[in-house]
Amino acid sequence: MGGHGFIEGFLKSWGVILASEIGDKTFFIAAIMAMRHARLTVFAGAMAALAAMTVLSAALGWAAPNLISKTYTHYAATALFFFFGGRMLYEAVTNAHAGENELDEVEKELEAADKSPKPGAAAANGKNQLLGTLRRFVSPVLLEAFTLTFLAEWGDRSQIATIGLAAAADVFGVTVGGILGHAMCTGAAVLGGKHLAEHIDERKVAYFGGVLFLLFGAHSLYTGVPE
Numbered sequence: 001m002g003g004h005g006f007i008e009g010f011l012k013s014w015g016v017i018l019a020s021e022i023g024d025k026t027f028f029i030a031a032i033m034a035m036r037h038a039r040l041t042v043f044a045g046a047m048a049a050l051a052a053m054t055v056l057s058a059a060l061g062w063a064a065p066n067l068i069s070k071t072y073t074h075y076a077a078t079a080l081f082f083f084f085g086g087r088m089l090y091e092a093v094t095n096a097h098a099g100e101n102e103l104d105e106v107e108k109e110l111e112a113a114d115k116s117p118k119p120g121a122a123a124a125n126g127k128n129q130l131l132g133t134l135r136r137f138v139s140p141v142l143l144e145a146f147t148l149t150f151l152a153e154w155g156d157r158s159q160i161a162t163i164g165l166a167a168a169a170d171v172f173g174v175t176v177g178g179i180l181g182h183a184m185c186t187g188a189a190v191l192g193g194k195h196l197a198e199h200i201d202e203r204k205v206a207y208f209g210g211v212l213f214l215l216f217g218a219h220s221l222y223t224g225v226p227e
Contacts, residue, residue, distance in 0.1 A: 005169065005170040005173065006170045006172060006173035007173065008169055008170065008173065009165065009166075009169035009170035009171070009172070009173025009174040009177065010170075010173035010174070010176055010177035010180075011173075011177060012165055012169060012174070012177065012216055013162065013165050013169075013173065013174040013175070013176075013177030013178040013181065014177035014178070014180055014181045015177075015181075015212055015216070016158065016161045016162070016165065016178075016181070016212070016213070016216065017158055017162075017177070017178050017181025017182055017185065018181050018184065018185065019205075019208060019209030019212045019213065020156075020157050020158035020161065020209060021158055021181065021182065021185040021186075022185055022188075022200065022205050023200040023202050023205045024156070024158070024185075025106060025152045025156075026046065026050065026149050026152045026153055026156075026185075026186070027185055027186070027188075027189045028106040028189070029046065029106055029110070029145070029148050029149055029152060030042055030043070030046045030145070030149070030186050030189035030190050031189040031190070031192065031193050032106055032110055032193075033046075033110065033141070033144070033145055033148075034189065034190040034191075034193055035193045036110075037141040037145075038141065039190045039191070041139055041141045041142050041145070042141065042142075042145045042190055043186060043187065043190045044142055044145075045139075045141065045142035045143065045144070045145025045146040045149065046145045046146070046149040046186050046190075047182065047183060047186055048142075048146050049145070049146045049147075049149035049150035049153065050149060050153060050179070050182040050186065051179050051182070052150070053150060053153045053154070053159060054162060054175055054178040054179050054182065055175060057159050057160075057162035057163045057166065057178075058162060058163075058165075058166040058171050058174050058175040058178065059166075059171075060163050060166070061077075061162065061163040061164060061165060061166025061167040061168075061171065061174070062166050062167070062171040064163070064166075064167045065167055070225055071225050073167040073168065074167070074168045074220070074224075074225045075225075076164065076167070077164035077165065077167050077168040077220065078168075078217050078220040078221050079217075080160060080161065080164045080217075081161070081164070081213050081214070081216045081217030081220060082213070082214060082217040084157055084160075084161060084209075084210075084213045085209075085210045085211070085212070085213030085214035085215075085216075085217060086210070086214070087210075088206045088207075088209045088210030088213060089206070089207065089210035089211070089214075090210075091206050091210075092203045092204075092206035092207045092210060095203060109148070110148075158178075161213075162174060162178050168220060
């Protein structure tokens with residue numbers, strides 16, 4: 001039963017991340033930064049942030065049933081799956097992304113970050129002093145990839161879905177599946193770069209993700225509260 005629970009949590013988490021992260025903001029950040037800097041460094045920084053966020057989210061989800069009734073957390077997670085699935089399908093059908101270009105938005109943010117003053121002797125105080133200290137021991141590119149990815153992932157659909165999954169499924173399976181899913185998406189972004197990012201059909205991704213979320217919601221509803 002334990003092995004079955006791990007595999008179920010792993011597959012659900014892996015599928016949710018693939019459905020949520022391809023064409024997402026963190027995907028574009030990795031793709032664009034990999035064109036300007038060493039791919040391995042960008043991948044390491046982005047994955048450190050995503051792995052940390054996955055572990056944190058899974059821990060929050062694991063703790064939830066210990067603080068709130070397992071029945072409530074299970075059906076709350078189920079409701080989240082239906083909500084995200086319905087919203088993704090709605091966005092796909094109505095072409096809600098029309099007029100928006102997240103790729104351009106990310107490019108502008110990265111350009112602004114590159115133009116921001118770097119901490120030096122004259123600005124060695126407060127926040128700049130901390131960043132300056134970190135840059136002495138950590139690659140500035142790795143630090144930038146970590147920071148931008150972590151901030152973009154905070155409060156994202158995949159983070160909330162991971163919390164919901166961990167509340168209803170095996171936390172270790174959810175964690176490993178989530179990290180592997182992030183590694184695959186980030187790896188594709190780093191290797192494919194902007195060319196791949198420009199050719200992603202966001203509507204098709206939204207259709208696929210929406211159906212997947214609804215299937216997970218239906219499965220969660222069918223299996224009921226885990227004992």
